[in-house]
Amino acid sequence: MNLFDIVEGNGTSPTINDLVTVHYAGWLEDGCLFDASYLRGTPSKFLLVQVINGWRETLQSMKVGGRRRVEIPPELAYGIYGKPPVIPGNATLTFDIKLIDVLTPEQASATATVVAKE
Secondary structure, three states: OEEEEEEOOOOOOOOOOOEEEEEEEEEOOOOOEEEEHHHHOOOEEEEHHHOOHHHHHHHHOOOOOOEEEEEEOHHHOOOOOOEOOOEOOOOOEEEEEEEEEEEOHHHHHHHHHHHHHO
16 A cells, blocks of 8 residues: 555544544546545544455554545455446555544444433
């Protein structure tokens, strides 16, 4: 993977079971934007254990507040099959990822409980 830190964060780094909040944009090799949380206007939340390997490796070495450009090879993304119809097989993907927040499983559970009670 090729990594370039645009901004180095100074907060917490996520571990495999954490819930991360990110803003991101993703491009195919031809420069076509295939997905972007920025366009939806809302950051995305993911359990780190559920994302592609390239994201997992990238995010675990970032800190909250950081922003990184990363080029992820097919074997750490969607492999030979891709994710039709948007991502072709053997696609190298480029992402711009901003790590906004990290919650441990306990923190995420407590947050969900508070929201459910409201």
